[in-house]
Amino acid sequence: xxxxxxxxxxxxxxxxxxxxxxxxxxxxxxxxxxxxxxxxxxxxxxxxxxxxxxxxxxxxxxxxxxxxxxxxxxxxxxxxxxxxxxxxxxxxxxxxxxxxxxxxxxxxxxxxxxxxxxxxxxxxxxxxxxxxxxxxxxxxxxxxxxxxxx
Amino acid sequence: xxxxxxxxxxxxxxxxxxxxxxxxxxxxxxxxxxxxxxxxxxxxxxxxxxxxxxxxxxxxxxxxxxxxxxxxxxxxxxxxxxxxxxxxxxxxxxxxxxxxxxxxxxxxxxxxxxxxxxxxxxxxxxxxxxxxxxxxxxxxxxxxxxxxxxxxxxxxxxxxxxxxxxxxxxxxxxxxxxxxxxxxx
Numbered sequence: 001x002x003x004x005x006x007x008x009x010x011x012x013x014x015x016x017x018x019x020x021x022x023x024x025x026x027x028x029x030x031x032x033x034x035x036x037x038x039x040x041x042x043x044x045x046x047x048x049x050x051x052x053x054x055x056x057x058x059x060x061x062x063x064x065x066x067x068x069x070x071x072x073x074x075x076x077x078x079x080x081x082x083x084x085x086x087x088x089x090x091x092x093x094x095x096x097x098x099x100x101x102x103x104x105x106x107x108x109x110x111x112x113x114x115x116x117x118x119x120x121x122x123x124x125x126x127x128x129x130x131x132x133x134x135x136x137x138x139x140x141x142x143x144x145x146x147x148x149x150x
Numbered sequence: 151x152x153x154x155x156x157x158x159x160x161x162x163x164x165x166x167x168x169x170x171x172x173x174x175x176x177x178x179x180x181x182x183x184x185x186x187x188x189x190x191x192x193x194x195x196x197x198x199x200x201x202x203x204x205x206x207x208x209x210x211x212x213x214x215x216x217x218x219x220x221x222x223x224x225x226x227x228x229x230x231x232x233x234x235x236x237x238x239x240x241x242x243x244x245x246x247x248x249x250x251x252x253x254x255x256x257x258x259x260x261x262x263x264x265x266x267x268x269x270x271x272x273x274x275x276x277x278x279x280x281x282x283x284x285x286x287x288x289x290x291x292x293x294x295x296x297x298x299x300x301x302x303x304x305x306x307x308x309x310x311x312x313x314x315x316x317x318x319x320x321x322x323x324x325x326x327x328x329x330x331x332x333x334x335x
Contacts, residue, residue: 001223010219017215021208024247028204031255078228129251136244143218143231143240150227 001064008060013142016053020135022046023100026107027128033115036107043104046131050097061090073148081148089141096134103127154220160213165295168206168246172291175199176284183332188264196261200254203287207247214243234307235297242294242314249286257283269333277329285325289317 001009025042028034073082106124107114114120175196182188221231230236260276293314297303303310 006223009222013215013219014212017212021211024251027251028254031251032258076228078232139215140240143215146218146222147228147231149222150225150229 001068005060005064008056008064012053012057012060013139015049015056016135016139016142019046019049019053019096019100020132020139022049023103023128023131023135026103027125027132030114030121030125030128036112036114039107039114043100043107047097047100047104050100054093054097057093069149072150073145076148076150078148081145085141086145089138089145092134093138096131096138099127099131099134103131153216157213157216157220160209161217161298164206164209164211164213165298166206167202168210169291169295171199171202171206172287175203176288179284180332183269183329186333187266187268188261190265193261193265197258200250200258203250207243207250210243214240234305234310235300235303238307238310238314239294239297241311242290242297246287246290246294249283249290252279253283253287274330274333277333278326281325281329282322285321286318289321290314293317 022042023046026039026046029039029042070082070086073079073086103124106120106127110120110124114124178192178195178199182192218231221227256279260273260280264273297310305313
């Protein structure tokens with residue numbers, strides 16, 4: 001693998017993880033009535049991280065994975081790692097940046113209402129938790145797919 | 151220094167912070183139980199330790215994922231990446247994470263509401279979640295710590311997780327029994 005694609009893969013994984021950590025911080029912040037400033041900053045960085053992860057992952061997948069990695073996985077004992085897990089991942093990952101964008105916009109537009117209105121608070125907390133759980137699931141899928149390549 | 155060595159160092163730092171802070175938190179909490187009252191400095195200490203636990207988890211998460219990237223870039227394949235011990239380690243790390251969220255959501259508000267108040271029947275009613283999450287935290291941190299170090303372990307994923315869940319079950323029961331006994335004394 002060329003250094004370009006190695007770096008793209010590393011950036012894809014690390015920025016995705018940064019996105020999950022950021023939205024975990026948003027989730028904790030919502031639970032603890034953190035300042036609006038903290039919520040705004042962490043949700044912004046989380047969204048940015050997911051967008052960066054999408055870009056690098058997309059480029060790697062389109063230009064390198066299909067030709068070089070997919071045949072290796074499909075030829076091995078763990079072909080389901082591509083046939084099932086990658087096929088699932090490449091569709092459901094799309095929820096992440098859009099859910100992240102929704103939460104980011106709600107936090108920036110709703111302002112202090114987030115800590116005052118209980119229904120809004122519950123909704124944003126549930127959304128943040130969904131983003132974290134989905135992000136973790138996507139990460140585990142990525143580990144399973146990468147692990148099958150030899 | 152190789153990238154692998156750097157990842158190991160960061161991962162060990164994460165483990166030290168997580169295991170250490172979780173241990174200090176549990177000892178502080180037990181001392182408060184024996185005194186019969188939960189003080190403001192005690193609560194603030196728990197909050198600080200909680201931040202250190204999260205920091206340890208972040209270090210462990212990034213370096214842990216770093217190991218998987220290392221295995222992938224070196225094409226070590228399923229023999230390494232699909233190791234039952236590794237996936238059990240990962241599963242328990244997730245338990246630590248979600249248990250931590252539960253502690254912040256449910257336990258810290260309970261403890262905060264009982265600052266400088268003697269432990270009453272009201273606290274005993276709410277104490278199950280406090281003792282249970284504390285037990286899950288400390289058992290999970292130590293179990294995953296041992297799992298990470300025990301490279302020669304040759305058990306299936308289900309075997310490892312069965313041992314873990316038995317320890318959790320026992321730990322939660324014992325924590326609740328001992329905790330309520332201390333309060334009543």
